[in-house]
Amino acid sequence: MRQYSRWTILIALLVFVGAVHAQAPAPAAKPPAVKKIQVLIVSGQNGHDWRACTPYLREVLEETGKFEVRVTEEFRGATAATLAPYEVVVLNYSDWRRKPPLRWGEATDQALLDYVKSGKGLVAFHFSASAFEGWEEYDKLIGLTWRTGRGGHSKSHDFKVDIKDKDHPITKGLDDSYPQSDELYANLIAQPDIRVLATAWDDPALDKGSGKHQPMLYVKSYGAGRVFGTALGHDVPAMKSEVFRRTLVRGTEWAATGSVTLPAR
Secondary structure, three states: OOOOOHHHHHHHHHHHHHHHHHHOOOOOOOOOOOOOOOEEEOOOOOOHHHHHHHHHHHHHHOOOOOEEEEOOOOOOOOOOOHOOOOOEEEEEOOOOOOHHHHOOOOOHHHHHHHHHHHHOEEEEHHHHOOOOOHHHHHHHHEEEOOOEEEOOOOEEEEEEEEEOOOOOOOOOOOOEEEEEEEEEOEEOOOOOOOOEEEEEEOOOOOOOOOOEEEEEEEEEEEEEEEEEEEEOOOOHHOOOOOOHHHHHHHHHHHHOOOOOOOOOO
C-alpha cells in the first residue's frame, strides 16, 4: 500500500476545503438602510393641549416607517445649525394673545424663514395659525392665519371635509369626502398664493357658523420651500380621524420632498 506523508494529506485536505468553500454561495448582502425623512416638531407653547397633541403627532408620523421625528419644546434661540439636520419642521406652537416672552427672537425668526426659502418643508398645524400676530412675514410663510377680528369657530361638532383638489400629490387618490368631529376654523386670513386642497361647510345654523365653505387643507410655496397647512386637529380625538392622519403624513412627506409615496387608502 502506498504511503503518504502527513504533509501531503494536509495539503490535499486544504485544497478540498478550499474547493468546497469556493462553490458555496456567498452570503446575501444586507439591503441598504432606508434613510428616513428627518422631522422637527416645534412645540412647548400653545393655546391648545400641546402636551397631548405633540406626542400624537410624532406617533402618527413615525408609525408609517417613513419619518424620524424629534421634538423641541424650546425653540427660542434656535439657529440655522439647529435646523440643518431636518427636511421638514412641523409647527405646534403659538404665542396666543401676543405674549412677548414666547416670541422666538429675530435671529430665530430669520433662521426659520431662510430654512424654508432654501427648499425645505414646513407643516402649519391647527392653532399655529394664531401665532405671532404682527409678524407679517409669518403670515406670508404659513398662508392662513387667525388674527384679531378675523378667525373663529363654533363648538366642536360633526362635519364633512370635502376634497376639492384631487390633482395635488397630497390628495390624489383620496375619497371625495371624510367625516370629521372637530373645531371648524372660519374667516381666517388667506394669502393670495395658497392652493386649497379641502374645505368644510360652516353651517350658519351653528352659533358662529359663517354659511361659507372654509379651507381645511392647503399648500403654498415660500421661496424654494413647500408649506402644507391643516386647520384640523383641535385635540387628540379629532386627530384620530382618517382624514387627519392620512393627510398629515402625506402632507409632511410632500413638504419635505415635493412628492408623496405614502398610500392614499
